[in-house]
Amino acid sequence: METNKELDLAYRFLQYTGTNVFLTGKAGTGKTTFLQQLKTKSPKRMVVLAPTGVAAINAGGVTIHSFFQLPFGPYVPGQKAEGTTASNRYSHRFGREKIDVIRSIDLLVIDEISMVRADLLDAVSDMLCRYRDRNRPFGGVQLLLIGDLQQLSPVVKEEEWDLLKAYYDSPFFFNSKALQQTSYISIELTHVYRQVNDEFIGLLNRIRANQVDEFTLKKLNSRYIPGFVPDDTEDYITLTTHNSQAQQINDRKLEEIGFTAYSYTAEIQDNFPAFAFPTSECLVLKKGAQVMFVKNDSSPEKRYYNGKIGKVTEIGPGRIKVLCRGDKEEIEVNREEWMNTKYSVDPETKEITEQVEGIFRQYPLKTAWAITIHKSQGLTFEHAIIEASAAFTHGQVYVALSRCKTLEGLVLNSPLSSHVMIRDKAVEYFTEQVGQNRPGLPELKEAGRRYYMELVTELFDYTVLWKKLQQLAWLFGEHLAKLYPDLTGRCREVRDCCYSELTAVGEKFQNQLRQLIVRSDDYEHDSQIQERIQKGVIYFEGKMEHWVVAFLSVAQPEIDNKEIRKTIEKALEALQREADVKMETLGAAEDGFSVTAYLSARAKAAISKGKAKAKSRSKSTTGTGLASDRAEISADIRHPELYKLLRDWRKQEADALKLPAYMVMRQAALVGICNLLPADGKELLKIPGIGKKVVEKYGAKIFSLIDDYRFGTKE
Template structure:
């Protein structure tokens, strides 16, 4: 990936800044690969969500609606999300912990996310993180291609949303307008390598199909084309019933015994997210498509590979693909449904498997809808785009193909079939004109590192539990015995002093950074940082740790005891996090070390709730 400067720029922005990012790019530019690399190697605590069940399973994430507990109807900016009668908005402690400790939210297939849904995400994150920051201060990585499939909005829903939004796309949401996201477009195409074909696809993508390109493309118009039985062509069509009818007709033409393969569903796996037919009917001679990448080390097949069934057994299907020397012995594959939890030991966000779906990774594939083909790659395809009815359909269909030679058109492509939304074209033009460069990256890195240092010396979250303990004590003095007031007043005075000192230090840091390089590599800032750490460590020991040693109480009232315990736990948790940072960074500031330490700490504040 190192040869691709846009991918590396995106990697730097995600990992070394806190800017929100819209990562886009034509079909086949490696957006999905980037996401998988991020999940493996990112130091930030991240959660992956997607708008549909199938997209979520493919991205190894969860759906937006289930994670954020969103209602399915329109989400109006001026209504209370929690008042939705049709939806349970009560978040459990685990979910709240995940949101509070989240650094990065990845939204895959962002082109299908409606504006009001993105604003709903913003409101939920603000509720549990920082209510004064867009997305609650969480960095958001939005991945997708606006020239592909767009959000589904019913007429009645748009009637309600129209007063608040210019259009239904995510970029017209209030949160997106506010978040100052950078747009990075991946330009290197891995799927196709023919410059003529790439040029045609670009023209279609940008709604400027020239006569010369249309003529070149329409050379592939072969109206009465009938592929050889073993040629491995798949037909792409606009409507689901067309694709289903073709597959059933073709299957029925084959003499011979059919066999059914029943999916095995374990735990929680919602029906709408099934990645394949629950009862899969196959015959020897059937054309099939693999619907998952091979999980074995041999990597014999990938999602979208076409082949023909040559043998059926109870628990395996043997498939032969054109141009392969070998046949593929296909066994059931497992799709996992995951949810997220916070690990009690490491405090990291971890993925948990809550359900699985086991089935042959195959489906009948004489025909498939353009919609279902999004994200797939085909060697040979017959495209029937005559009924193209939605933005991006023609582009999605054509861009599935690896080459112009592997493409057959059932109907000619005219520019009128290339339905592109004017809002998308305008947005893309503006984004292209403002693509970030190294200078923007460096400034964003500097601001990110300064923000991390500010976070490290921020003692404001300590006020809530300290005040809460005193408040409970003063209201219930008669029911509480022990040393509460004196140690807590000492701590509270110390917090107030720390806030003054850190405000002064932050102002000084901001001034220094105007002329200094990144804090990571600035000798001047490092020197000031080390002095600040030494000062705060000493002060914490004297005015925090020592007085808290004399703190203690007893009460017979269970409710008071529970309230006090909660506040004391939070105070101790925040103190442990601060000491972890101060002890771990005595030799100087490093954003990488800071993120590693933060991933180990449960560093969040409950003052927002």
């Protein structure tokens, strides 16, 4: 990451902890650059969202509304439970692919958070809770919220606020009910890259801090030049408060040019919504027109950047050349591509990928004698004429002034007065509060320890699994006890043993690990902690396979009643999904615990496999799933060297087949082989988890490994 202490601190909080982060900073402090670097360097599975189409395209993400399929309009907290017509707009079900993405997210990034309303953030939280952890805000996903509250504010209509003000103190994101239930840190970027003049930076800082005095106004208004008309050789752009003002200026200026007008129609492939068009679908230009590039140059030459201004010097069908101030050579402009993407899960790697839904191809230009202050956010100009006398919302004047590199490079169309420096008291109070609690390295260290402890204890927490078994046992008892008494009894037995041998033991084991982690100076590499984790993995894998995996392999009762069948299938899928997560994450910790490996295993296991597993389960519906003549196996491994050989072989086989390791051979089977050292197929069949198919497929390999171990070991 960039060598900047605040940027480095933010990256380390996101990389090594589960802490929610609000990343803020003055205009020009590198927030957008940080996001682009984070996307390429972070190992966490990330989704990037933004409140508007253009902001989403610029951030390399998608809009909040499109990702969560949210309707426009106010969202009343808790309305999902009321069964009203309004709540139905938020009650749609996602497709399996979207659910998989939501369940496997590690980090949710929302750019331009200053424009996100509190009710929209609560809607996001409710959607995440629906498909993840219902008991934690945002479903337990880590958040990165990027934006500057001193810049553009959320849009809320008067009639919408009439409804929402009963629930929120202000429309800003920090008043979200869900966010207020979380803990999060604020990191402010302080190094300004856009401006280099200390006096101008000081003026902008006073506007941010609502400390505009007579000196500040006098200094700013020294740039008021009545009737100012820039020379044609200069690249001044006018920043206006309203879109109609900018459009009128651009239309008039283009009309005044006597040369022939040429039209360039965008090529739109597949799905690219009009609200996300980065420039005109039909671009009309003339020789001499002032234009602004609306995209960074994708070619190796990097001749232009988003916001660079120049003049059209040559134009014709399929041909545009632009000369920018200070450049010696014209830029021959080619069409650029913008991607409308959606997030999906790669079926092979199980990683979150960006899938292109549509492409917009157009010359990366727009007429630029004027643009709105709103659309100038994130851009930098050498020269600008500012028309801010009609400023109507918080932060508008600051955004306009901070687009310029220098005070000398801006001209005011009308003098500024203190009443156009609109500030919101809610923002001032929030900014003051977070400013008093800036995190540092001690907080980072403690957050890292908490995060590690949270994930390690989560690995051995079987509460959710047990609750799903409780629900399933109740459903079996209510609907299947007479038809399938053996299966119902087996389900109850598994439920009870899951509590005594997994949940209760897991709670004690978690407490032991917490104490070890708290006492350790280097908990990630502490050999005692790693040894305890590895022993725990062996124990819990064995119990999971003996009780839960074995039960799921036979639990597929045939049920005539459609509603009951649907309910029980849903409960079985939920149990299967939780079992998958537990087995995958335990498998990832067999050689020791690593945060990165754990997160990857957890995310991949969360991707739906429930229905596929259900189809492959045994058709047997009345048996217990365990043969009565199977040998009882001690949980202690008598031949650890052989166990390592078998485990390594199982991993290689699982990787080759792209299956979880336990689907190649269960943990109980590995332990059984190590303890019994079977000499033939008959002895091998006595081991739990070993059937005829396993003997046929892997018997020769197993005996070969046993022989290798025997001949290599002195007995």
